[in-house]
Amino acid sequence: MRLCRTETIGPISFFAMLRRFGSARAALEMLPQLARRSERAKTVTAVTRAAAEAELAALHKAGARLVCWGEPLYPSGLAAIDDAPPLLTVLGLPELLQKPMVAVVGARNASANGRRFSRELAAALGQAGVVVVSGLARGIDAAAHLGALETGSVAVVAGGVDVVYPHENRGVHNALARQGAIIAELPLGTEPQARHFPRRNRIISGMTLGVVVVEAAARSGSLITARLALEQGRDVFAVPGSPVDPRCRGSNDLIRHGATLTENAEDVLSQLGPLLKAGNSAPAAPRAEIPAMPGWPQPERGQLIEDEAGFELILERLGPTPVAVDELIRQCHLSAAEVATLLLELELAGRVERHPGNLVSLR
Amino acid sequence: MRLCRTETIGPISFFAMLRRFGSARAALEMLPQLARRSERAKTVTAVTRAAAEAELAALHKAGARLVCWGEPLYPSGLAAIDDAPPLLTVLGLPELLQKPMVAVVGARNASANGRRFSRELAAALGQAGVVVVSGLARGIDAAAHLGALETGSVAVVAGGVDVVYPHENRGVHNALARQGAIIAELPLGTEPQARHFPRRNRIISGMTLGVVVVEAAARSGSLITARLALEQGRDVFAVPGSPVDPRCRGSNDLIRHGATLTENAEDVLSQLGPLLKAGNSAPAAPRAEIPAMPGWPQPERGQLIEDEAGFELILERLGPTPVAVDELIRQCHLSAAEVATLLLELELAGRVERHPGNLVSLR
Numbered sequence: 058m059r060l061c062r063t064e065t066i067g068p069i070s071f072f073a074m075l076r077r078f079g080s081a082r083a084a085l086e087m088l089p090q091l092a093r094r095s096e097r098a099k100t101v102t103a104v105t106r107a108a109a110e111a112e113l114a115a116l117h118k119a120g121a122r123l124v125c126w127g128e129p130l131y132p133s134g135l136a137a138i139d140d141a142p143p144l145l146t147v148l149g150l151p152e153l154l155q156k157p158m159v160a161v162v163g164a165r166n167a168s169a170n171g172r173r174f175s176r177e178l179a180a181a182l183g184q185a186g187v188v189v190v191s192g193l194a195r196g197i198d199a200a201a202h203l204g205a206l207e208t209g210s211v212a213v214v215a216g217g218v219d220v221v222y223p224h225e226n227r228g229v230h231n232a233l234a235r236q237g238a239i240i241a242e243l244p245l246g247t248e249p250q251a252r253h254f255p256r257r258n259r260i261i262s263g264m265t266l267g268v269v270v271v272e273a274a275a276r277s278g279s280l281i282t283a284r285l286a287l288e289q290g291r292d293v294f295a296v297p298g299s300p301v302d303p304r305c306r307g308s309n310d311l312i313r314h315g316a317t318l319t320e321n322a323e324d325v326l327s328q329l330g331p332l333l334k335a336g337n338s339a340p341a342a343p344r345a346e347i348p349a350m351p352g353w354p355q356p357e358r359g360q361l362i363e364d365e366a367g368f369e370l371i372l373e374r375l376g377p378t379p380v381a382v383d384e385l386i387r388q389c390h391l392s393a394a395e396v397a398t399l400l401l402e403l404e405l406a407g408r409v410e411r412h413p414g415n416l417v418s419l420r
Numbered sequence: 421m422r423l424c425r426t427e428t429i430g431p432i433s434f435f436a437m438l439r440r441f442g443s444a445r446a447a448l449e450m451l452p453q454l455a456r457r458s459e460r461a462k463t464v465t466a467v468t469r470a471a472a473e474a475e476l477a478a479l480h481k482a483g484a485r486l487v488c489w490g491e492p493l494y495p496s497g498l499a500a501i502d503d504a505p506p507l508l509t510v511l512g513l514p515e516l517l518q519k520p521m522v523a524v525v526g527a528r529n530a531s532a533n534g535r536r537f538s539r540e541l542a543a544a545l546g547q548a549g550v551v552v553v554s555g556l557a558r559g560i561d562a563a564a565h566l567g568a569l570e571t572g573s574v575a576v577v578a579g580g581v582d583v584v585y586p587h588e589n590r591g592v593h594n595a596l597a598r599q600g601a602i603i604a605e606l607p608l609g610t611e612p613q614a615r616h617f618p619r620r621n622r623i624i625s626g627m628t629l630g631v632v633v634v635e636a637a638a639r640s641g642s643l644i645t646a647r648l649a650l651e652q653g654r655d656v657f658a659v660p661g662s663p664v665d666p667r668c669r670g671s672n673d674l675i676r677h678g679a680t681l682t683e684n685a686e687d688v689l690s691q692l693g694p695l696l697k698a699g700n701s702a703p704a705a706p707r708a709e710i711p712a713m714p715g716w717p718q719p720e721r722g723q724l725i726e727d728e729a730g731f732e733l734i735l736e737r738l739g740p741t742p743v744a745v746d747e748l749i750r751q752c753h754l755s756a757a758e759v760a761t762l763l764l765e766l767e768l769a770g771r772v773e774r775h776p777g778n779l780v781s782l783r
Binding site: 319 | 533534536537659660661662663664665668669672675676681682683684
């Protein structure tokens, strides 16, 4: 928890440091040394033991718990993505996370028909044994949560699980805390900010077998979830709508580009058929291995390098657009292990950001 | 006209008789003899010269004209289908039939949004130089006609061009007769009957480059037009709609099965791009040849056979479900020419019906 909650250490760095230093404890011990070495860096200070213990106490008080990557309750689909959250805070019934899940997401300013459709779709998916996941937003999300309340409904929120957002969803929030589950990557008490939402969306798509998009305008958040779902190899479903309604522009566009046209739960269930059967079997055994990052160079454990020229070589080749680490290795004429070490230090220094698919960019 | 207007002689038989006897005149002369030979047949009597002349006089009086298969004004796409109408009655501006055409069809009980969408779509297609074709029904059809009235609108009606149907479309009918065109396969004065509509739909799809379906319920006439369009190798476009609206069930289903999802004219125009350029060139030269029927056996001209056993062989293998002529030839152990002759006589006797794709069924 201390390593994971430390500023500038995202999920990808978290797992990279575990691989490099062998354990979270060892990584924490190296942190001051790593941070000191980067002159250009702002100081990285690990979260204190006291702060972590305070979070655990607050979790206990709130009736929430942690589910860690590698534990049996951690959703197996989510565990498999490149940037899986090392820790999930769960309020409500964590056992829901082991069932096969489908996301139903869409417009906040949804039409009455759209809300009704989502509620009925979620209820029908629930009847078929599927847990419905959404983002606890107004409109489609809230309707989907309500529809699946009796059978299994999980909200993935952008802030802390105890922060009701938006305010009008207090009723749904409370119902989910009792009958369903609310999960979050960020600690209790975190107020959701705009930049949190796309990160949150990767969890929605990552933990589900497929994402159903109901009423999504062009350039809406639901389309980000759909794109992430595609990148994660999940099925994307979209509900068609009139071209006269701008709320359907995005969902129609998804259909045009290959999403499954969806008019009812049967359209979803028949497409997911084989996956649902697999998902209904016993939960996967916890994985003891730190996730392998295909193509990601593995530095030698504990090794530190002094290579100012190497930092320059890498930094001058980076920009705001993510670039493949493999390409950096080729262009810098450095070994894969050297580049991995340099990138990790730059990341800890808050200079670079990692992206799924083994990409990095300048922060 | 006399051969074409004779009962039980559909378009496929019409062309088959022309191929068999060399000319319509020769076919007319053989008709009594052919009909007599079939004991099981009701008598086939050719339309008289006087009746044909009366139709021509009535056409003249109504301000309409004939456009015959093979004439320059005959739509080239329509000329290419298996069961092209030998004669079209045209009220209004026949020159519209030479331009590139797109059909816009849909529900009679269309929503206000659907009507507005169709009208705007038709207007935008018209602005792009496309003539809009529809079926002069209430709802989507009427809206499409009105939208393209200024730029080019053609109605294909199931009855005679002078019969206003439905009554409330009198205004659109009159406007099309002045500014657009109304065309029909059946003679002036024919009241449209239920069985005429699917036949009419093949003309709508046959004369156009593509068919746009706006709001079509499951099992609706627009879906027949779409199916015929696919069989004729035309593009099918469908406008998505909410699954909550049963009027969109059919159009959504078309998208699910491969129709182009269509939200505006640009979606149609970009898909048809290359065809539109070809279609905008000078009209195709009139075709002097009687349409070749691929795989259709060609009997020797003028040959007559006496083969009661042959009739039995064929009849016992036919049922209400269309069967391939090739399959009949194989199973009957007769020559292709024999089967063709027997089928023609059975058809003239009103016993069998021909279908596009070289299929026949028991009537």
